[in-house]
Amino acid sequence: MTLYQLIRPALFALPPETIHRVVTQAGSAANGSPIERLCRHRYAVEDQRLAVQAFGQRFSNPIGVAAGFDKDGRMPSLLASLGFGHVEIGGVTAHQQRGNPRPRLFRLGEDDALINRMGFNNKGADRVATRLANTDPPKAPLGVNLGKSKGVPDQLAPEDYRYTYERLAPHGDFFVVNVSSPNTPGLRDLQRRDRLEAIVTDLQEAGADPLLIKLSPDVAEADAEGIVDLVEDSDMAGVIATNTTVDRPASLRSPHRAETGGLSGRPLAERSTRWIRFLARRTDVPIIGVGGVFTAHDAYRKIRAGASLVQLYTGLVYRGPGIARSINNGLLRYLERDGFTTVSDAVGADLI
Numbered sequence: 001m002t003l004y005q006l007i008r009p010a011l012f013a014l015p016p017e018t019i020h021r022v023v024t025q026a027g028s029a030a031n032g033s034p035i036e037r038l039c040r041h042r043y044a045v046e047d048q049r050l051a052v053q054a055f056g057q058r059f060s061n062p063i064g065v066a067a068g069f070d071k072d073g074r075m076p077s078l079l080a081s082l083g084f085g086h087v088e089i090g091g092v093t094a095h096q097q098r099g100n101p102r103p104r105l106f107r108l109g110e111d112d113a114l115i116n117r118m119g120f121n122n123k124g125a126d127r128v129a130t131r132l133a134n135t136d137p138p139k140a141p142l143g144v145n146l147g148k149s150k151g152v153p154d155q156l157a158p159e160d161y162r163y164t165y166e167r168l169a170p171h172g173d174f175f176v177v178n179v180s181s182p183n184t185p186g187l188r189d190l191q192r193r194d195r196l197e198a199i200v201t202d203l204q205e206a207g208a209d210p211l212l213i214k215l216s217p218d219v220a221e222a223d224a225e226g227i228v229d230l231v232e233d234s235d236m237a238g239v240i241a242t243n244t245t246v247d248r249p250a251s252l253r254s255p256h257r258a259e260t261g262g263l264s265g266r267p268l269a270e271r272s273t274r275w276i277r278f279l280a281r282r283t284d285v286p287i288i289g290v291g292g293v294f295t296a297h298d299a300y301r302k303i304r305a306g307a308s309l310v311q312l313y314t315g316l317v318y319r320g321p322g323i324a325r326s327i328n329n330g331l332l333r334y335l336e337r338d339g340f341t342t343v344s345d346a347v348g349a350d351l352i
C-alpha cells in the first residue's frame with residue numbers, strides 16, 4: 001500500500017475543491033524549491049526508451065499532466081518533478097474569471113471519476129504570464145491551454161484567444177486551442193470548421209506554433225472529420241483527444257452521477273481511446289491521448305491506439321503523486337514484453 005493510499009481517506013473526507021486549493025497552495029510554495037530535487041529523485045524514471053520526439057519538442061517520457069489541474073500555472077515545475085514528461089497549464093482566458101458557483105467539482109468515488117463544471121475559473125492571461133515570467137521554467141515542455149472568455153460572442157472569439165496567446169507566448173512550448181470544455185455555454189459550437197478556422201488562422205498569424213486542438217468526445221464524427229481536415233490544411237501540430245463528456249454512462253454508481261458538467265476518469269477511458277483510434281486512422285499528426293488513464297495498461301492502450309503522448313488529471317487525484325513513476329515503469333515492462341525498442345515504436349500498433 002502506498003502512503004497516498006493510506007492518507008487518501010482523510011483527504012477525501014474534505015470537499016474536492018478544498019483539497020485542490022490546499023494542494024495548489026502547497027505546490028505553489030514548493031514550486032522551484034529544493035523539494036523538487038527530492039521529488040525527481042523519488043519519481044522520475046530516466047530511460048531513453050521512454051523519450052518521445054513530437055512537434056519539435058523532446059519529451060523525456062510520454063506521460064503529462066492534463067489541462068485544468070494547474071489552471072494558473074502555479075506549479076508546473078513541481079509537477080514536472082513528479083516524473084511527468086510535460087505539463088499543460090490552463091485553461092487560461094483573456095481576463096480573470098471566477099467560474100461557476102460552488103459546488104462545481106464532484107468526486108464519484110465508486111466510479112473512479114469526477115464531474116466538474118468549473119467554468120474556466122482562472123486569474124487571466126496577464127497574471128498567469130507575470131507569474132510564469134517570475135519562476136524558473138519546468139524541466140519539461142510546458143503546454144498552455146487557451147480558453148474563451150465567458151460572454152465573448154463567437155465572432156470575437158479569435159481576438160479573445162489571440163490576446164491570451166500573445167501574453168503567454170514567451171512561456172509556452174506548445175499551445176492548445178480548447179473549444180471542447182462543456183462548461184462555457186456555446187464553446188463546443190466552435191468545433192464547427194468555419195468557426196474554428198477563424199480562430200486557428202488568427203492564432204497562427206500571431207505566431208502560435210506548435211498549435212494543437214483539443215477535441216470533445218461528444219462531437220459528431222462528421223465534425224471530427226472536419227477538424228482533421230482543418231488540422232492538416234492549416235499545418236497544425238496535433239490533436240488532443242479528449243476533453244470531458246456530458247454523457248452519463250448507465251454504469252455510473254455514485255450518488256453524484258446526475259450533477260451537471262463534464263465527466264472524467266475511468267468511465268471516459270474507452271470512449272477517448274476510440275477517438276484516438278478514429279483520429280490516428282485519418283491523420284499522421286501526433287495525437288495526445290487523455291481520458292481515464294490510471295495505470296500503465298490504460299496508457300499503453302492509448303499509445304497502441306495511436307497516441308504519441310498521454311495525459312491524465314483524474315488519475316492523479318485517485319492515485320496520487322506516484323502515478324507517473326508507476327505508469328512509466330509499467331510501460332517499460334510492456335515494451336519489453338511486446339518486443340518494442342522504444343515507446344514510439346508502439347504508437348499505433350493496434351491499428352494494423
Ligand SMILES: Cc1cc2nc3c(=O)[nH]c(=O)nc-3n(C[C@H](O)[C@H](O)[C@H](O)COP(=O)(O)O)c2cc1C
Pocket residue numbers: 066067068069071090091092105114116118120145147178181214242243244264265266268290291292293311312313314315
Ligand atoms: C476539474 C477539471 C478541470 C478541467 N479543466 C480543463 C481546462 O481548463 N481545459 C481543458 O482543456 N481541459 C480541462 N479538463 C479536462 C482534462 O484536461 C481532461 O481532458 C479530462 O479530465 C480527461 O482526462 P482524465 O480522465 O485523466 O481526467 C478539466 C478536468 C477536470 C477534472
